[in-house]
Amino acid sequence: MSDTVVSLLTPVGVGAIATIELWGPKAWGCARQLFRPAGKPLPDSPELHRFWFGTLGEGAGDEVILAVTGVDRLEIHCHGGRRVVQWIIDQFRASEVCLPYPLAGEGKDQLIPASLLQHAPTLRTASILLDQLHGAFDNAVRRVLELFRNHTPYPVLLTEFSDLVRFAPLGRHLVEPWKVVVAGPPNVGKSSLVNALAGYQRAVVSEIAGTTRDVVSVQLAFDGWPVELTDTAGLRAAEGLEAEGIDLARREVAEADLVLWVMDGNASRMVWPSADIPIEKLATLINKADAMVGSRPDLQAGCLLVSATTGQGLPQLVKWITTQFVPEPPPPGVAVPYTPELASIVTAAYLGLVQGNGNQSARAEAIRLLREALGQPG
Ligand SMILES: Nc1nc2c(ncn2[C@@H]2O[C@H](COP(=O)(O)OP(=O)(O)OP(=O)(O)O)[C@@H](O)[C@H]2O)c(=O)[nH]1
Numbered sequence: 001m002s003d004t005v006v007s008l009l010t011p012v013g014v015g016a017i018a019t020i021e022l023w024g025p026k027a028w029g030c031a032r033q034l035f036r037p038a039g040k041p042l043p044d045s046p047e048l049h050r051f052w053f054g055t056l057g058e059g060a061g062d063e064v065i066l067a068v069t070g071v072d073r074l075e076i077h078c079h080g081g082r083r084v085v086q087w088i089i090d091q092f093r094a095s096e097v098c099l100p101y102p103l104a105g106e107g108k109d110q111l112i113p114a115s116l117l118q119h120a121p122t123l124r125t126a127s128i129l130l131d132q133l134h135g136a137f138d139n140a141v142r143r144v145l146e147l148f149r150n151h152t153p154y155p156v157l158l159t160e161f162s163d164l165v166r167f168a169p170l171g172r173h174l175v176e177p178w179k180v181v182v183a184g185p186p187n188v189g190k191s192s193l194v195n196a197l198a199g200y201q202r203a204v205v206s207e208i209a210g211t212t213r214d215v216v217s218v219q220l221a222f223d224g225w226p227v228e229l230t231d232t233a234g235l236r237a238a239e240g241l242e243a244e245g246i247d248l249a250r251r252e253v254a255e256a257d258l259v260l261w262v263m264d265g266n267a268s269r270m271v272w273p274s275a276d277i278p279i280e281k282l283a284t285l286i287n288k289a290d291a292m293v294g295s296r297p298d299l300q301a302g303c304l305l306v307s308a309t310t311g312q313g314l315p316q317l318v319k320w321i322t323t324q325f326v327p328e329p330p331p332p333g334v335a336v337p338y339t340p341e342l343a344s345i346v347t348a349a350y351l352g353l354v355q356g357n358g359n360q361s362a363r364a365e366a367i368r369l370l371r372e373a374l375g376q377p378g
């Protein structure tokens, strides 16, 4: 991209300090125009990892720190108040060399992770997004394009390319949480389980079957990964309000990344999930482990045994869910396709190449898609 872009890295109006990023070929020139250092004047060209204290803007200006964080990349650390941030961004816009920071829904600009960073639900996902903001993903895409250009042997190309695609499933969930739906027959302890996992009383629990009529969701972090846990109405034949709840529950199950099917270990007969829930997103739990008496011949291998009341088996359940979603967390600085769109683009490019066994047209299509991932279509 040849333009210079100004973007806000921190959430608007929340923090005491805000970070504004300026990147592009004219970033340094732009900063020199607007920033007045407290000490010696700024050098002619930026020096990596140096920072200066001074004021920014017309008139008295506002006190800020200017830091050089990368090639053509600067950060301005300023007061976090909404007006100050807006005013500084406006100063850069008015300098006519900068584009405004991307606004949601503005086509290609959405691919810039600066705007995504504000929406990162956990510190762990924020740190992955920050790595991508610093170029981890773009650089990895450029490396693969370079291998194509240099006619690198196919196996070497494939290895490097597969590294780029490796974290695509994770990249889909840096902003959007994984959806985990707790489903099962009435009165098995679904709401109790959601409450126990959430660590506080959220869903209404009672000994009367059919208590939950609605869909209740809580946003949680399992080991730093964002998870939306949804409680649903017990699935059984019902009428009226409860039937509507059951209908909603079925829809939630269809959209879930993972369905936790709960059964009552204390019941005379366990109700197993119906065949319409895809097996790859289904986990079966037997709840009320604390109240189980004797051995259960219908307790199948592969079922997780838990108790919402005592907490038995819950740490193991959380660990199991986490490894389903993130079998291997990315090491720091590694490329992650950081939006669902980018994840789809690089995966399609890689699979197309493999299916075409590296032939000419598959290569051309992969190159086209990788350029698209860099925001350089055509
Ligand atoms: N002993 C024991 N009782 C539990 C456990 N979990 C839930 N219960 C009890 O089981 C009953 C039903 O719990 P809920 O959480 O309301 O069950 P549900 O599956 O959400 O029920 P519906 O919303 O009606 O479908 C309540 O009396 C709970 O206290 C558990 O682990 N052990």
Ligand SMILES: [Mg+2]
Pocket (backbone or CB within 6 Å): 190, 191, 192, 203, 204, 205, 211, 212, 231, 232, 233, 234
């Ligand atoms: Mg319930």
